[in-house]
Amino acid sequence: xxxxxxxxxxxxxxxxxxxxxxxxxxxxxxxxxxxxxxxxxxxxxxxxxxxxxxxxxxxxxxxxxxxxxxxxxxxxxxxxxxxxxxxxxxxxxxxxxxxxxxxxxxxxxxxxxxxxxxxxxxxxxxxxxxxxxxxxxxxxxxxxxxxxxxxxxxxxxxxxxxxxxxxxxxxxxxxxxxxxxxxxxxxxxxxxxxxxxxxxxxxxxxxxxxxxxxxxxxxxxxxxxxxxxxxxxxxxxxxxxxxxxxxxxxxxxxxxxxxxxxxxxxxxxxxxxxxxxxxxxxxxxxxxxxxxxxxxxxxxxxxxxxxxxxxxxxxxxxxxxxxxxxxxxxxxxxxxxxxxxxxxxxxxxxxxxxxxxxxxxxxxxxxxxxxxxxxxxxxxxxxxxxxxxxxxxxxxxxxxxxxxxxxxxxxxxxxxxxxxxxxxxxxxxxxxxxxxxxxxxxxxxxxxxxxxxxxxxxxxxxxxxxxxxxxxxxxxxxxxxxx
Amino acid sequence: xxxxxxxxxxxxxxxxxxxxxxxxxxxxxxxxxxxxxxxxxxxxxxxxxxxxxxxxxxxxxxxxxxxxxxxxxxxxxxxxxxxxxxxxxxxxxxxxxxxxxxxxxxxxxxxxxxxxxxxxxxxxxxxxxxxxxxxxxxxxxxxxxxxxxxxxxxxxxxxxxxxxxxxxxxxxxxxxxxxxxxxxxxxxxxxxxxxxxxxxxxxxxxxxxxxxxxxxxxxxxxxxxxxxxxxxxxxxxxxxxxxxxxxxxxxxxxxxxxxxxxxxxxxxxxxxxxxxxxxxxxxxxxxxxxxxxxxxxxxxxxxxxxxxxxxxxxxxxxxxxxxxxxxxxxxxxxxxxxxxxxxxxxxxxxxxxxxxxxxxxxxxxxxxxxxxxxxxxxxxxxxxxxxxxxxxxxxxxxxxxxxxxxxxxxxxxxxxxxxxxxxxxxxxxxxxxxxxxxxxxxxxxxxxxxxxxxxxxxxxxxxxxxxxxxxxxxxxxxxxxxx
Numbered sequence: 001x002x003x004x005x006x007x008x009x010x011x012x013x014x015x016x017x018x019x020x021x022x023x024x025x026x027x028x029x030x031x032x033x034x035x036x037x038x039x040x041x042x043x044x045x046x047x048x049x050x051x052x053x054x055x056x057x058x059x060x061x062x063x064x065x066x067x068x069x070x071x072x073x074x075x076x077x078x079x080x081x082x083x084x085x086x087x088x089x090x091x092x093x094x095x096x097x098x099x100x101x102x103x104x105x106x107x108x109x110x111x112x113x114x115x116x117x118x119x120x121x122x123x124x125x126x127x128x129x130x131x132x133x134x135x136x137x138x139x140x141x142x143x144x145x146x147x148x149x150x151x152x153x154x155x156x157x158x159x160x161x162x163x164x165x166x167x168x169x170x171x172x173x174x175x176x177x178x179x180x181x182x183x184x185x186x187x188x189x190x191x192x193x194x195x196x197x198x199x200x201x202x203x204x205x206x207x208x209x210x211x212x213x214x215x216x217x218x219x220x221x222x223x224x225x226x227x228x229x230x231x232x233x234x235x236x237x238x239x240x241x242x243x244x245x246x247x248x249x250x251x252x253x254x255x256x257x258x259x260x261x262x263x264x265x266x267x268x269x270x271x272x273x274x275x276x277x278x279x280x281x282x283x284x285x286x287x288x289x290x291x292x293x294x295x296x297x298x299x300x301x302x303x304x305x306x307x308x309x310x311x312x313x314x315x316x317x318x319x320x321x322x323x324x325x326x327x328x329x330x331x332x333x334x335x336x337x338x339x340x341x342x343x344x345x346x347x348x349x350x351x352x353x354x355x356x357x358x359x360x361x362x363x364x365x366x367x368x369x370x371x372x373x374x375x376x377x378x379x380x381x382x383x384x385x386x387x388x389x390x391x392x393x394x395x396x397x398x399x400x401x402x403x404x405x406x407x408x409x410x411x412x413x414x415x416x417x418x419x420x421x422x423x424x425x426x427x428x429x430x431x432x433x434x435x436x437x438x439x440x441x442x443x444x445x446x447x448x449x450x451x452x453x454x455x456x457x458x459x460x461x462x463x464x465x466x467x468x469x470x471x472x473x474x475x476x477x478x479x480x481x482x483x
Numbered sequence: 484x485x486x487x488x489x490x491x492x493x494x495x496x497x498x499x500x501x502x503x504x505x506x507x508x509x510x511x512x513x514x515x516x517x518x519x520x521x522x523x524x525x526x527x528x529x530x531x532x533x534x535x536x537x538x539x540x541x542x543x544x545x546x547x548x549x550x551x552x553x554x555x556x557x558x559x560x561x562x563x564x565x566x567x568x569x570x571x572x573x574x575x576x577x578x579x580x581x582x583x584x585x586x587x588x589x590x591x592x593x594x595x596x597x598x599x600x601x602x603x604x605x606x607x608x609x610x611x612x613x614x615x616x617x618x619x620x621x622x623x624x625x626x627x628x629x630x631x632x633x634x635x636x637x638x639x640x641x642x643x644x645x646x647x648x649x650x651x652x653x654x655x656x657x658x659x660x661x662x663x664x665x666x667x668x669x670x671x672x673x674x675x676x677x678x679x680x681x682x683x684x685x686x687x688x689x690x691x692x693x694x695x696x697x698x699x700x701x702x703x704x705x706x707x708x709x710x711x712x713x714x715x716x717x718x719x720x721x722x723x724x725x726x727x728x729x730x731x732x733x734x735x736x737x738x739x740x741x742x743x744x745x746x747x748x749x750x751x752x753x754x755x756x757x758x759x760x761x762x763x764x765x766x767x768x769x770x771x772x773x774x775x776x777x778x779x780x781x782x783x784x785x786x787x788x789x790x791x792x793x794x795x796x797x798x799x800x801x802x803x804x805x806x807x808x809x810x811x812x813x814x815x816x817x818x819x820x821x822x823x824x825x826x827x828x829x830x831x832x833x834x835x836x837x838x839x840x841x842x843x844x845x846x847x848x849x850x851x852x853x854x855x856x857x858x859x860x861x862x863x864x865x866x867x868x869x870x871x872x873x874x875x876x877x878x879x880x881x882x883x884x885x886x887x888x889x890x891x892x893x894x895x896x897x898x899x900x901x902x903x904x905x906x907x908x909x910x911x912x913x914x915x916x917x918x919x920x921x922x923x924x925x926x927x928x929x930x931x932x933x934x935x936x937x938x939x940x941x942x943x944x945x946x947x948x949x950x951x952x953x954x955x956x957x958x959x960x961x962x963x964x965x966x
Contacts, residue, residue: 108726108834109836182927187896189865189899191686191832193901193902193903194925194947199683200679203679220730220732243591292778351589418675436670445678448931451933451934
């Protein structure tokens, strides 16, 4: 970081007055680390990156940007998968990583207050000794921030039973795009009177305001947990087992599936656990709750799996074995690096009953595009993650991968589903919003953006299709034969 | 209902052309039934009441009103408790009771589509044979409509475990205040991409649009249910038992409390079950889920109650006994009629840990006002229902009751809670919104209303404090000594 007197740009100079002198980056070599997030296909340099330490600093930076018509956006750990933190318009990036304190924990009423840069997993680690945890568990939880989770309404494996981020947010302090600060749900009580602005801000992908304080719900650790691993020779049997477990009235804490290609990846990478390479699907199933009844639930799950011709099924015998199975699953996306130079992860949602048909359709897209597609996903809630494997060095292959990813989303939408479950729309899927919304429905949303963000300086060009592109994309939507 | 040729008012005449000839009321004697809802303290006659039969008719009525600057509002069964359906401005009331069809049920993906006038309990009755039910269960569920439930984000006894209405809404068809029709969550998948307009509309108390179709989540019947009734000599012991049950890691399906005055009322009314008259509090506790584990949960609950000096505790021995206990609880508000000519129900929410202190404070309000206050409420989620008993025939007593009710809400707000859990703000609590929101926070909400409802013709004068009254009410807020 360089001294203030070497700053040439007037705006950057002025911004540097608003924060600690070492809390601004503006040289190209420093800015390179901020040209993309977990969606690495688009890269754009920001104008500068500022690191405020408190709400007041955020507010003054935002006020300055607003008054001077400078585009700006907020950034957490930069692990987002849809490009929400990419500075498309040479934005001033407001990095919230220095606002990383756990402000308070109220065990009796089960809530905690954190700053937006606080790491997701750190919350559970901070309260686990007293027997509590924070439920939303994106696979990136060891490094992603809760502020980013709020922006993207992040999910995770255990959201099947416990719900995604929005179900765990009780209050937000928000800096509005004009610099004003409001508190939503300031009493930390669910279902506040008036309009549900808390729900509106959560998952708004950084386009309505910048969150500077978050009150979350914390949960008591379940008394007991049991984890099952089931190997299937046929993906149809695995899918049917998913439906049958839910139909049996069991609500597993997690119900994850991996297909053959995915297994190949995870077994070649950092946490191999010895899954057979010749099966078509595996299920990782966890139940939790009070001890009484857990055993019987496990017996029922084993029974369902057996009825669906499971090849092998086993229950984790120790916490250590369980942790190993989960590490294998949770590092699954990155593991694709072991079998492919590049990958693109998609995030469609479908009604659970359509699982077998949609997986077949994704296979077809894979065959047609000539690209391998691995599937690692939250089967219990129908949240698919097709991982399109490609080699960016080969000319045209990135475009082919993007097309294949988009085709997967179209299949999901046409099966009565949607285009994102937990990764957000960002840049990546904004044109695909047309798969699920018509002109009026997009308009109803951009009208809301205009109320909060009238100059559209905050994170512009995200979440909604470009107006000029709308008609075009609609035309481009090739009719896919679904059944 | 009278013939069209006898209609004198031009607007009413024109409106009558838009619906079936027998689907409009406009004579004073017919309109009297629509001058209030369950909040009977304010009464205002509507201009007319129209009964559309489909979305197109709703849209054309709304378009007509919008073009002719006629105030209008939607009405379901009129069971709302905060005055949300009262035609303050001589509105055209759009009654949705003729739109009462169950349109479809998708058991596999657990959702159903209903029209807004469909009765809440009828949904459960329609699907129970197949083993499913609809969770939100306001005490008025035998007659209230799901459309009204959406408007007020209705709760109910079993919302402790299952969440209020907003947690069960997957999609809405909405007629906007200009007559346009949009679909939110049209795929019926939770957590749609884009802004959460579904959450925004739910609980917006009929001020942003008129819901004409609703996709709800349906749940599989729990395999087992057990219900416990516990009598306490001291209200503090009952409150502590509530906290201890939750702390034990049990999530009861319902955890209800009644105090001495409430017990006196329910025992004098339609469903007496022989509760002792000399106890200070009773708890009605229900657990549900898969059979395995239910028994152990019950044993733990009994244990907690015993540790808190319970006088008597019993488990329902039959479905019939359980149903009797619930009928006694669910008709509790009306039962107040057996001991008082009039009552006013309030709806504050507090952090569970503040239960004993707040109940004490409410007692103090009762003493100071000279009015009895009964408490029947959802103790598990801290949702209090103080029932202020009064006699409207005595001059000044209605005002005294309103003041006492408002004071109860102030106590809740100052204890870190809010002013409504499930009944909505409506007319009744609009000035009390000041207890929890400041000027900017109200403004952020009314800005949103303006996007949807720019002419403020739809249900005006509800939900938010009158601008002119704001400063006044703030001044009026007497400082209550809370601890």
